[in-house]
Amino acid sequence: MGDIGARNHVVVSGRTDGPTVMLAHGFGCDQNLWRLVAPELARDFRVVLFDHVGAGRSDLSAWRPERYATLDDYAEDILRICRELDLSDVVFVGHSVSAMMGVLAAIQEPQRFAKLVLLVPSPCYIDDEGYRGGFSRADIDELLESLDSNYLGWSAAMAPVIMGNPDRPELGEELTNSFCRTDPLIARSFARVTFLSDHRAELAKVSVPTLVVECVEDVIAPREVGAFVHAQIEGSRLVTLPATGHCPQLSAPEVTIEAIASFAAR
Amino acid sequence: MNAPGHGGRREVVVFSSLLEDSAEDLYENAPCGYLSTLLDGQIAKVNATLLGWLGYTREELVGRRAFSDLLTVGGRLYHETHFAPLLRLQGEVGGVALELRTADGSRLPVLVTSKVKSGADGRPQLIRTTIFDASDRRAYERELLRARQEAELDRERLQRLVRTLQHSLLPSSLPQVPGLRAAAHYHIASRDEVGGDFYDLFPLTSARWGFFLGDVCGKGAGAATVTSLIRYTLRAAAVYDSDPVTVLDTLNAALHQEYHGDDPRYCTAIFGILAPDGDGFSITLASGGHPPCLLLRADGTADYQPTPNGLLIGILPSATFTSRAIHLGPGDTLLLYTDGLTEARTGATGTPDGRFGDEALHAFATRLAPTTASAAVAALAGLLEGFGTGLDDDTAILALSVPSPGE
Numbered sequence: 001m002g003d004i005g006a007r008n009h010v011v012v013s014g015r016t017d018g019p020t021v022m023l024a025h026g027f028g029c030d031q032n033l034w035r036l037v038a039p040e041l042a043r044d045f046r047v048v049l050f051d052h053v054g055a056g057r058s059d060l061s062a063w064r065p066e067r068y069a070t071l072d073d074y075a076e077d078i079l080r081i082c083r084e085l086d087l088s089d090v091v092f093v094g095h096s097v098s099a100m101m102g103v104l105a106a107i108q109e110p111q112r113f114a115k116l117v118l119l120v121p122s123p124c125y126i127d128d129e130g131y132r133g134g135f136s137r138a139d140i141d142e143l144l145e146s147l148d149s150n151y152l153g154w155s156a157a158m159a160p161v162i163m164g165n166p167d168r169p170e171l172g173e174e175l176t177n178s179f180c181r182t183d184p185l186i187a188r189s190f191a192r193v194t195f196l197s198d199h200r201a202e203l204a205k206v207s208v209p210t211l212v213v214e215c216v217e218d219v220i221a222p223r224e225v226g227a228f229v230h231a232q233i234e235g236s237r238l239v240t241l242p243a244t245g246h247c248p249q250l251s252a253p254e255v256t257i258e259a260i261a262s263f264a265a266r
Numbered sequence: 267m268n269a270p271g272h273g274g275r276r277e278v279v280v281f282s283s284l285l286e287d288s289a290e291d292l293y294e295n296a297p298c299g300y301l302s303t304l305l306d307g308q309i310a311k312v313n314a315t316l317l318g319w320l321g322y323t324r325e326e327l328v329g330r331r332a333f334s335d336l337l338t339v340g341g342r343l344y345h346e347t348h349f350a351p352l353l354r355l356q357g358e359v360g361g362v363a364l365e366l367r368t369a370d371g372s373r374l375p376v377l378v379t380s381k382v383k384s385g386a387d388g389r390p391q392l393i394r395t396t397i398f399d400a401s402d403r404r405a406y407e408r409e410l411l412r413a414r415q416e417a418e419l420d421r422e423r424l425q426r427l428v429r430t431l432q433h434s435l436l437p438s439s440l441p442q443v444p445g446l447r448a449a450a451h452y453h454i455a456s457r458d459e460v461g462g463d464f465y466d467l468f469p470l471t472s473a474r475w476g477f478f479l480g481d482v483c484g485k486g487a488g489a490a491t492v493t494s495l496i497r498y499t500l501r502a503a504a505v506y507d508s509d510p511v512t513v514l515d516t517l518n519a520a521l522h523q524e525y526h527g528d529d530p531r532y533c534t535a536i537f538g539i540l541a542p543d544g545d546g547f548s549i550t551l552a553s554g555g556h557p558p559c560l561l562l563r564a565d566g567t568a569d570y571q572p573t574p575n576g577l578l579i580g581i582l583p584s585a586t587f588t589s590r591a592i593h594l595g596p597g598d599t600l601l602l603y604t605d606g607l608t609e610a611r612t613g614a615t616g617t618p619d620g621r622f623g624d625e626a627l628h629a630f631a632t633r634l635a636p637t638t639a640s641a642a643v644a645a646l647a648g649l650l651e652g653f654g655t656g657l658d659d660d661t662a663i664l665a666l667s668v669p670s671p672g673e
Contacts, residue, residue: 033351035355142343146343148411149363150344219346245307
């Protein structure tokens with residue numbers, strides 16, 4: 001595995017002769033988010049998991065606020081992973097904000113991607129004239145405050161324990177709330193990049209077959225946003241999962257796997 | 267109860283447990299909020315304490331609202347992106363700071379701990395949550411957070427000030443001297459303190475230039491004011507009488523006059539004059555307590571150029587300095603440096619205390635020779651960088667060279 005592989009903690013599993021499914025985690029966690037889904041998909045597909053730089057076991061030293069200032073910067077990493085692993089015909093599954101990263105990557109290099117699965121996507125979280133994203137600017141500031149108050153006890157000394165011992169994961173797991181731990185500075189920056197992004201205009205440029213997956217109830221990506229994304233991407237399909245919350249891959253893994261697998265295999 | 271003795275202890279135990287006789291009452295009126303929700307977040311059970319805090323009736327919440335409905339919007343975002351996934355992944359989440367919205371719209375800062383309850387078949391059934399009022403604690407934490415943010419701002423301001431001050435004490439660029447190449451490097455050990463090293467190269471007449479390099483004792487604001495005094499004294503003294511020994515005498519007198527008694531300030535320095543001479547430059551220099559400069563010759567040799575008897579400058583009312591004349595011919599490079607370079611802790615085996623040392627520097631210079639001012643400075647800057655954390659002091663480097671024919 002080369003530089004990018006280590007930088008993004010890329011993990012490849014599953015059938016080497018199967019189609020490639022790349023699973024991208026969103027804001028708030030890391031590739032652990034796919035732990036109920038990835039093993040099932042690995043039976044029929046080659047599964048590529050990774051952590052965005054700044055999350056999980058990625059190389060934290062590679063993170064710079066100016067280097068990861070937009071979703072395009074994250075999309076570039078996705079393309080680099082594809083290039084490094086020489087992937088083509090990728091079925092890209094992006095959860096939450098990563099759905100939009102997938103959109104940006106697929107516009108830039110459509111030939112890399114066979115299909116896009118946008119899992120609870122939102123192209124713009126903040127309300128605008130004639131558009132309801134669900135949040136106001138003040139709400140986002142409130143989230144940043146929540147992040148600050150919950151990371152008060154976060155210690156930079158934790159990072160090496162969790163990130164630096166990939167061969168001894170039990171070291172990290174002894175900690176309370178050990179999953180999805182993020183350096184507060186990085187979390188804050190990623191939250192800004194995520195929730196202040198607006199890529200509504202890019203949706204119409206998607207030329208890859210796309211599946212939009214939403215949940216019946218999701219405060220972060222409400223159904224009208226799902227409908228908006230579906231309407232903007234020509235020829236896209238929309239599936240509504242009987243699940244609540246923003247992480248159906250954890251709360252309703254079976255239906256999530258079914259939605260991804262049936263679309264990916266078509 | 268009052269009478270100590272036989273059987274008393276037993277009675278106390280029985281009496282106490284009688285007071286706390288109802289698990290139901292303990293649940294309802296516990297000093298914390300209790301909440302049980304279904305896996306999709308719907309509220310299934312809630313205790314009286316929490317209802318009291320929120321100002322809702324049981325009927326308004328049970329079966330009608332989800333836990334995340336009770337949160338502020340920012341808190342809901344946090345809940346969806348962090349809390350809920352974490353709870354699914356590890357079965358419990360502890361001590362998360364959130365804010366609840368009460369019925370009258372006010373906010374209640376709380377600390378939330380949740381645990382998934384599984385049935386006999388091991389499948390998750392519901393989520394139990396305890397909620398503690400954290401108003402006071404949150405106010406305190408906000409103060410801490412604000413103090414930290416202010417401290418970070420102050421540090422940024424300080425570092426900006428230090429950078430500006432540092433730049434004001436060093437030449438922004440070295441002047442062009444016809445027939446001579448000059449290069450310099452400055453390594454600042456700390457971003458929070460002004461370094462005590464200094465150097466300069468400046469014209470005296472159309473055919474004479476002065477240069478100096480030195481090291482003030484200490485660092486920080488105090489050292490910066492001394493550095494400023496030294497710089498201007500050296501420049502002014504050289505205009506008046508450019509003999510290096512006289513210039514250092516003047517500096518010695520100025521420093522000793524300004525700083526004596528309980529706040530002595532002193533420095534080490536090399537001061538030199540250069541003038542065109544044949545195919546190169548003649549250099550006269552004097553040193554006060556400073557490590558000798560190195561001459562890297564065109565023939566590939568390198569040697570220290572000591573100036574004996576040079577005392578620390580500013581420590582005694584009068585000091586004796588001696589001068590030395592050097593001819594800098596084509597292909598020769600004169601290298602001045604401060605002791606941050608030789609005293610860097612490199613773990614070297616050649617020196618008793620593991621510092622880089624004079625011998626290693628001599629060997630390094632010999633390998634470089636013949637060289638040019640810019641190549642020598644680049645090589646030394648690379649060497650310094652390689653020292654990593656072993657380089658704990660400021661380091662200044664100034665190199666002067668005469669180009670070889672055809673260069």
